[in-house]
Amino acid sequence: MREINIDQTDKVSNTFRHNHCFENDFLVNSHESDNEEATKSSELTETEIKKQLASRLAPQPCQLIGEDVSYRLDKKVPQWPIEYVLIWFNLIGGSDFIKNLLENRVDGDLLLRITEDELRDDIGIHNGIMNKRIMRELNNLKQSADYSSIDSTGLNSVLKSINSEYSVYTYPMLNAGVNVDSLRFLTDDQLKNVCGISNGIHRSCIKDSIQKMSGYTENVDKPFDVFISYRRSTSYVLASLLKVYLEIRDYKVFIDMKRSNDAKYRHDVLQTVKQSKNFIIALTQDSLDGDIESLDMISEEVATAKQSQCNIIPVLDDFSWSSPVPDDLKNLNMYNSISWAHDYQDACVNKLVKFMIK
Secondary structure, X not given: OXXXXXXXXXXXXXXXXXXXXXXXXXXXXXXXXXXXXXXXXXXXXXXXXXXXXXXXXXXXXXXXXXXXXXXXOOOOHHHOOHHXXXXXXXXXXXXXXXXXXXXXXXXXXXXXXXXXXXHHHOOOOOOHHHHHHHHHHHHHHHHHOOOOOOOOOOHHHHHHHHOHHHHHHHHHHHHOOOOHHHHOOOOHHHHHHOOOOOOHHHHHHHHHHHHOOOOOOOOOOOOEEEEEEOOHHHHHHHHHHHHHHXXXXXXXXXXXXXXXXOHHHHHHXXXXXXXXXXXXXXXXXXXXXXXXHHHHHHHHHHHHHHHOOOEEEEEEEOOOOOOOOOHHHHHHHHOOOEEOOHHHHHHHHHHHHHHOOO
16 A cells, blocks of 8 residues: 655545545544644654655545545544644645644644634745635634534534534634623624624624523613622722723723622622623632632622623633632633733723623
């Protein structure tokens, strides 16, 4: 059985489509071996990497004339090492660009983020037809990819249920912090500018489908734009700053300055949470440390915000999710968060506003 010469990709591709199918062993056996091979691949020359790929792509005859053939690469594309990307490019006829892919260390994560302009300017695919063909193959890959390692709420399945083609938006939406819970609160502007969905018809279809989802509620009857939750002993300053910045921008903000445990007062506070479109929780270092009783207010407010389908946005100032977090607050890290930088407060607030529901 002869080896495939990667320099003769077009010939191999035609032969493959009409007479052969690839049977390769690139299902992931261990993450350690993947990492080691990816490191070695990045140090190889273009000629060496082509030889290595050629030795792994020996075909076997299988009489599938006119049929699509699965390449059998691991479908967990976000976890692909550089070597898998090179193999994939070779399989779709893009072996001429292996050197540039290697120099730019394009792994699965970067492959899913890459744009048509970046293919042209950074990978060197100047031929317009070739560029479009590779983008078509890339969209097919996005639609068949397995995102389960990062998609804990099933966002990809929801997008596919609207239209199978919309799964191409899964990865950018996940990277923007969108999940099934926050999907229903997205505005057209957020779908376009935050999630990168430039096609207006696609945005309209997604919005129409979201409105039909179980539990969808409009926010027009909520008088407050923002409720700010915080812990007095650690995050009062951050919460106060957020209130000032948002009120300057004409948002109606509620913040509980008293933090009283009086039952009637607490009931009124939680009612205000229900009447707020956005729920911002200010988290600083040690905000969630300490005894459970002292965190009851925050826990109650978060639980109420979830039940009321508020748009939840954590704002983090020197806060790490690796620090101890109570069980009922652990899933806060699933929401789109803002990292607060004191030297760039205006920029932080501008980003925060983009994530808010108007």
